[in-house]
Amino acid sequence: MDLMPNGEQDEIAATVAAFLVDRVPVVGRGREHVVSGPEIDAGIWTECAELGWLSLGLPESAGGVGYSLVEEMMLFRELGRGVVPGPFLPGVLAAHLAAAAGDLDLASTIASGAVKVALGTPIGPVSIGATVAGDLSVTHVDDAALVLVCDDRSAALVSIDSCDVDQIDPVEGSITTGHGRADQVRATVHVDAATEPIFVRGLVLAAAAATGVAEAVLELAVAHACERVQFGKPIGTYQAIKHRCSDMKVGADGANAQASYAAVCVRDGIGAWATEAAIAKYVADEAARLNCEGAVQIHGAMGFTSEALPHRYVYRAHLLGRTLASRAALLDRIIGRDMARA
């Protein structure tokens, strides 16, 4: 038993972090709340795909790097820390889906970054199988050819053109978002959860991204608390600030520990792995939200501006908390009380 990353896993995370700091640094948006133009620079997207970020956990037999959900989890934690745009979550999940459905060509095309996939989170009841029907909240719409739709029973890819997506003005302005409706759309590929638990994988990876948000925004708060002097001392000296930072640290560490535990459980089929993943998503979303609130408050008026960085994390935490499953739906899964099916 060892729940700390091994040397190789640490190295993957460090390599990803170094690339992101260099190539996709986190910047304040100033007045530019909403991205204009492509969601992610085409060159950077291709480079990330070439680095294997979309195929990290895919078996080598399916053209992947051959690592597992654990390494993917560590990648997504870094993507969350860097509030990186781009359809990484649906891309990774869709490559797994295509591979599990036996369409290796599609899996490798998606993993190469050549075909982008959007993510459709069900709004109300959505039927997912050979045909897909229902309302969807669609993220990473920009330049996507397919939409990944999944729940705890199955997952499917459908053509985005068949989903009638209307783009909205999103709160998280770096991620292109819309509403879609699949009206008995025929799936390109689909797979049931017993064959490949795409939804549960997604919960772990979204949890990892929210963990990264919770950690990075805490670091901003701590740096500001060490720097900002009022009443003659750095404000982090005062317990009102210090203790809030400590609570934020407990939340972030808990999120990271649970994301790690859940990733190992899902990878190795240990215990109640689906529940572990739901718990990981719930605690990470909570930590991300609470830490964003704390970081804005600790930054004072500066925290309310779009020139300081906390707002970027506020937006991302808001989106992640509405990705794949809501807080209430996660809690109902955790207690074994599925309202949708009752």
Added chain:
Amino acid sequence: MDLDFTPDERAFRDEVRAWLADHVPTEPRPHGDGPDSREFDLAWQRAQYDGGWAGISWPAEFGGRGLSTIQQLIWYEEYASADAPWIGACFVGINHGGPTLIARADDEQKSFHLPRILRGDVVWCQGFSEPEAGSDLANIKTRAVVDGDELVVTGQKIWTSFANMADYQELLLRTDPESSRHKGLTWVICDMSAPGITTRPISTLDRGAEFCEVFYDEVRIPISNVVGDIGDGWSVAMSTLSLERGTGFMAEIIDTTKTIDDLIELARHRTGPDGRRPLIADDEYARRLAALKAEITTLRSMAYRAISRNRRAGQPGPEGSMLRLGYGNLLQSMARLAMDMLGTDALVYIDRFRSGGWSGMWLRSFASGMGGGTFEIQRNIIGERVLGLPRDRS
């Protein structure tokens, strides 16, 4: 990253489970903290000693079992799963005084005291806190004057659990009257039967009676009872961490996981606020229970990570404060939820060791914000030693 146990570790788990199944006492720990509970706690310690399970983290050369970190984890997981008793009055001897002796005592002190602690012959208590030295522990004022080959001790300790039934005390004293803060302190083994010692029980809001004040009126303690050097007491007091790997915490987490499962079971059978459906059908209660389950599961993951990290580092870091803070908060919110679920049935006092002892558990939960360092001190430790925020104290 993995959660795998080796074949040897799995065989060890089977061995532990089988032994516990045969030896865990079936009767509950006696109510109150009188002679009965002392005898109960010591008898269970003796049973573990006879079975070869005493001092699982103590090195074998001092009579302990010398288990590896992972074996300790397995022991505590199985211990809690088997509903083995709370360590009670044996806590300080096994987990604090004993490890300090192992780290710093001389051969004579070790060979006299360690076997007695392991065999369940004696109860130890801790004499650190004072009326003016709580969170600010370095403000210790109880003084000791050297007189020939003895220390003469005058002063007062407080919040001393089990002082009224203890044989020995780990006592932290100020031996240099000119000193202040962490300097000039001395760690000494105090025989609780020495003339001049008076203990007074302090009753607590959960009707416990283990808390005491201890008064010292020119109590004479042989200098040969000093552990480490005179004036080096602070570092001796901190050396207890040398055997600590954070594994004992798993037992508490598993106990609490079972308590939360009991609470969920209660919610399936108790009528909810609408007077018709069970509590679990109510959104608010179901989700509060789910959140509790998520939090205890997350604490388990944090403990596994801490144990993994401590094993690599060879000792625990300040991160342990995060577990303490998270766990204390969880105990309080769990107890509050139980009180909400029970409505007027929560009006009856039931001792926390008895079945249905939710009100006793709730009253006890207030202590989780103080024991082993208040929430506020834990937050200072996290803020300063984990996050690197600036200090505001000497």
